[in-house]
Amino acid sequence: MKLSKIALSIIPFALLTQANATEHNLQVAGEVSLFSPPQIMMRPAIAQSSLVQNKKLSRAAINAPPQAITPVCPTLATGNQYTLSGASAGDVICYHFEITQRSKTTALLFGQTGTSNIDLSIIKHNADNTFTALGQSTNTGTDDEVVVTLTEPGHYYWYMEVAESDGSAFNVGASVTTQLDSYEFNDTVATATQLSAGQNLIQGNMDSLNDIDLYQFTAVNGQNLALRFLDSSSDEYIFEIYNGGWVPLSANAIHPISGLQPNQVITLRVRANTALPVNSANQYTLSVQSVVAxxxxxxxxxxxxxxxxxxxxxxxxxxxxxxxxxxxxxxxxxxxxxxxxxxxxxxxxxxxxxxxxxxxxxxxxxxxxxxxxxxxxxxxxxxxxxxxxxxxxxxxxxxxxxxxxxxxxxxxxxxxxxxxxxxxxxxxxxxxxxxxxxxxxxxxxxxxxxxx
Structure with missing residues (x-):
């Protein structure tokens, strides 16, 4: 299997993130009124270090209860789909949610219609009453906004900035999963797990129907590779390589890759098969190996x-x-x-x-x-x-x-x-x-x- 350098290196973000209320199991919870946050929490710039958070935390830190704070925006529950309307250009809208155990949170803004362009951020409320932006989605027009981040126990906000709106309704929500594998969080290209230059053998799982595991390997020498994805013939997972679009590769078979250039990057994706129920206790094995010549x-x-x-x-x-x-x-x-x-x-x-x-x-x-x-x-x-x-x-x-x-x-x-x-x-x-x-x-x- 020969792959072109350009096709493997450039991946449109839109192909990697999609907001879908059904796949995220959000429950319809009705309409809420708009709330503008106080000046104290105007969105800070996103620090690059916040995009990939430290996983080597102590057991005490992971299990620590959220710090006692007073939310500055109304509280909504995760797992629900809320409807908002009446926004105007220039508005800033805010709602609070709480995380009680280490998890991955997927915040969604979707269902925009008419003249609408609203950006979405996740902001963390720190124990010292400062605020940290963990991620932002700024797609154009009515495209869905998705922010995925690793969330430790604590207090967080949906933070929405309205660039354009004719007051039409849109939806917000957040899906939270706690069944994480050791390679979370790697749902986007920016946070893809970077594999070592040597031989790689990885075990992971799907924590929900919307989970995505992304991996990148740099063929430093332009060497031939062999890819192998094992799923115990359960068909719970879909394994793909990016080559001008996502190309599915069959499980439980060896896929040779040749024709690479020095330092060419290949991007691999594992996602849940939405036709089957997710069992987070099951694992897949991904092998990304240089061919021994x-x-x-x-x-x-x-x-x-x-x-x-x-x-x-x-x-x-x-x-x-x-x-x-x-x-x-x-x-x-x-x-x-x-x-x-x-x-x-x-x-x-x-x-x-x-x-x-x-x-x-x-x-x-x-x-x-x-x-x-x-x-x-x-x-x-x-x-x-x-x-x-x-x-x-x-x-x-x-x-x-x-x-x-x-x-x-x-x-x-x-x-x-x-x-x-x-x-x-x-x-x-x-x-x-x-x-x-x-x-x-x-x-x-x-x-x-x-x-x-």
């Missing part, structure tokens, strides 16, 4: 001081790798451009007389893996192998007991090998040479030492 600088060896057993001292096989207690292995994992990949995994599989054992390691920021394996208990299956060593002018004869085993290295490329869910791998060991023989030296006895 090669590896380099590989090394698998025992200790540096191993007294190696030559092939001449025994029949097959040749013990390519020999070790006493530890097996050291290292390599570098590379993407399709030859650049190293961070957080990529490789697996060394060791074959012994008891079966196989897997050892998995993860690459660092330089794409490098360097690991050591304790070989554990040695169970020799070759006894009394005699061999000669020359050292410091002496001819030394040794007798060794060895457990003959083998190893191989497997690295998943992140591509489907045969389109049936079998992951393609590269590494050391394959169809022609499936294993590299390993001699785990259990015991070595010096039989004789003669000056040569």
């Amino acid at each position: 090669s590896f380099s600088s590989h090394r698998v060896s025992g200790e540096a001081n191993v007294n190696r057993i030559p092939y001449s001292s025994h029949n097959d096989p040749y013990l390519t790798t020999q070790a006493y207690r530890n097996l050291n292995w290292a390599l570098t994992i590379n993407d399709s451009t030859g650049a190293p990949i961070e957080n990529a995994k490789a697996k060394l599989v060791r074959l012994t007389t008891d079966g196989t054992e897997d050892y998995t390691a993860t690459s660092n920021a330089s794409g490098q893996i360097s690991s050591s394996i304790s070989l554990g208990t040695c169970s020799p299956n070759r006894h009394g192998l005699e061999h000669t060593e020359y050292s410091f002018g002496y001819r030394n004869t040794w007798r060794s007991d060895v457990e003959v085993g083998a190893w191989r290295i497997e690295i998943e490329t992140n591509l489907d090998a045969d389109n049936n869910g079998t992951m393609d791998t590269i590494g050391i060991g394959g169809d022609n040479v499936p294993w590299v023989f390993l001699g785990h030296i259990c015991d070595q006895d010096l039989i004789s030492s003669v000056k040569s």
Whole structure:
């Protein structure tokens, strides 16, 4: 799947936010009269830091009750749809609502008709009686206004500024959900979760029918990617990529992405399937991975001081790798451009007389893996192998007991090998040479030492 750079980089905001009272489960609550806020709370400028709020809060802060304040505007309930009319250009309108537990709030202004252009903000009333603007929506004309923000326990306001109005009716409301996954709040491009340059594996959920999870990945090297979305075949989620518009991608399949330019950004979206009920306890898994194209600088060896057993001292096989207690292995994992990949995994599989054992390691920021394996208990299956060593002018004869085993290295490329869910791998060991023989030296006895 090839994607163009321009199409992936520019996403109209209107495609990402829509106000819909039905999807937000707002209950019709009738008409309310207009209320203008006092001068003390004239809307402050939105601080960029307020758009993405700190999630690493203490348990006490998350569960803290709202501070006691006196609202400066009439209180309305969240979850309701209220109707207003009679506004004039230049009016400022305000209503208060309270949040009692950490949640995501979607404030809505919708149903504008006639000559109307009204902007919407969410403002927080701080404990020291100051005010902080958390977000603003300023679409043109009668387009719906939507502000989504993470709200801690406290006091908040719908804050509406009327640019144009002929007095026609419009609606306001707020939907609040508390079933948040660890990637909230990421419902807009401005707050999309920025994925790491390495391999990414994400678990999330849908907390409501109107929840949207947005993710962005920067292909720093213009490397090939593999996308995979797993939903346990529940069909609760819709997975999409932006390519001049939202393009759906099938779940439970691998989608290769190629033709990217260096530093090209791809934007991904997960949203609820509105044809099914939402179960916030269910999770999806999103994998955004660089395709592993090669590896380099590989090394698998025992200790540096191993007294190696030559092939001449025994029949097959040749013990390519020999070790006493530890097996050291290292390599570098590379993407399709030859650049190293961070957080990529490789697996060394060791074959012994008891079966196989897997050892998995993860690459660092330089794409490098360097690991050591304790070989554990040695169970020799070759006894009394005699061999000669020359050292410091002496001819030394040794007798060794060895457990003959083998190893191989497997690295998943992140591509489907045969389109049936079998992951393609590269590494050391394959169809022609499936294993590299390993001699785990259990015991070595010096039989004789003669000056040569």
